[in-house]
Amino acid sequence: xxxxxxxxxxxxxxxxxxxxxxxxxxxxxxxxxxxxxxxxxxxxxxxxxxxxxxxxxxxxxxxxxxxxxxxxxxxxxxxxxxxxxxxxxxxxxxxxxxxxxxxxxxxxxxxxxxxxxxxxxxxxxxxxxxxxxxxxxxxxxxxxxxxxxxxxxxxxxxxxxxxxxxxxxxxxxxxxxxxxxxxxxxxxxxxxxxxxxxxxxxxxxxxxxxxxxxxxxxxxxxxxxxxxxxxxxxxxxxxxxxxxxxxxxxxxxxxxxxxxxxxxxxxxxxxxxxxxxxxxxxxxxxxxxxxxxxxxxxxxxxxxxxxxxxxxxxxxxxxxxxxxxxxxxxxxxxxxxxxxxxxxxxxxxxxxxxxxxxxxxxxxxxxxxxxxxxxxxx
Numbered sequence: 133x134x135x136x137x138x139x140x141x142x143x144x145x146x147x148x149x150x151x152x153x154x155x156x157x158x159x160x161x162x163x164x165x166x167x168x169x170x171x172x173x174x175x176x177x178x179x180x181x182x183x184x185x186x187x188x189x190x191x192x193x194x195x196x197x198x199x200x201x202x203x204x205x206x207x208x209x210x211x212x213x214x215x216x217x218x219x220x221x222x223x224x225x226x227x228x229x230x231x232x233x234x235x236x237x238x239x240x241x242x243x244x245x246x247x248x249x250x251x252x253x254x255x256x257x258x259x260x261x262x263x264x265x266x267x268x269x270x271x272x273x274x275x276x277x278x279x280x281x282x283x284x285x286x287x288x289x290x291x292x293x294x295x296x297x298x299x300x301x302x303x304x305x306x307x308x309x310x311x312x313x314x315x316x317x318x319x320x321x322x323x324x325x326x327x328x329x330x331x332x333x334x335x336x337x338x339x340x341x342x343x344x345x346x347x348x349x350x351x352x353x354x355x356x357x358x359x360x361x362x363x364x365x366x367x368x369x370x371x372x373x374x375x376x377x378x379x380x381x382x383x384x385x386x387x388x389x390x391x392x393x394x395x396x397x398x399x400x401x402x403x404x405x406x407x408x409x410x411x412x413x414x415x416x417x418x419x420x421x422x423x424x425x426x427x428x429x430x431x432x433x434x435x436x437x438x439x440x441x442x443x444x445x446x447x448x449x450x451x452x453x454x455x456x457x458x459x460x461x462x463x464x465x466x467x468x469x470x471x472x473x474x475x476x477x478x479x480x481x482x483x484x485x486x487x488x489x490x491x492x493x494x495x496x497x498x499x500x501x502x503x504x505x506x507x508x509x510x
Contacts, residue, residue, distance in 0.1 A: 166185075189206055234278075316397045318477075319426055
């Protein structure tokens, strides 16, 4: 009888973009793959691989206590129905609710902390109160003997192990979701004009406002460059940029909005500088994809972002929420093509050395094997 591996992820899109290679490798290793997500879009892709899909009653807001309780009960019932040998939880709500469910069902579990989310950037009293509650929930969900935690950066690992009073050996550091180096190939820079690109969801905490402001500053200075944004609105997210603001930016014309794109490798091939002025990340996939394509990066000196580059070698760090510093750094790279190209070459070498998808997949397979040997059915 095949062993069963159950992934619980917030959205189908995230599973397909960040966890599909791991699931396919597990399938090749003999696991029967089950996937539960909070969205149904793209589920037909799973049938191509022989995966089984389940739709979770997972809300974005988390403000309705009864609905959140029902989600946890649903996951408990799903685990008892599937009877997986291992449960792999990805993103905040699946980790919290799925961790509690796995603990109740006594199933070996992998919890992937792919970033701590906006709650850990709390500013208001209400947000800090929510963070206090979430921290206690983390302790309950992760304080389970048969569980291992994957972190993408050392800062998140330190915060969660400290908050939850967890043994350090229960956690493992795996740098991001990896990049397919055959898809994201190294390309020489294109000819002028210089193209500067932001690729990500249109959220405040991704730094989109600072990027647009930096583009405006440089445009006012007469800098000859094109500034582009590739990303979709995320209307279910409280940090989303309001439609009227986006329309204003489009009208001003300082930045070209390309909407959601599925050809990121081509976009990077046609660009010169990749920018992500985020406020906090797990380990942003866009930065390691940019490195693989041989592009210099400008990003913020915050957890996750600084872990994706070698400062002043593959990219440059700037303070977060600082559009002026961002503009000055982008200008520096615009006027220094040799520096850009040297950083791009070093970025490709970093991607090959640290972020190749096979390294990430192998680390997950080893973790599954460890849990199976320690807690699997004998």
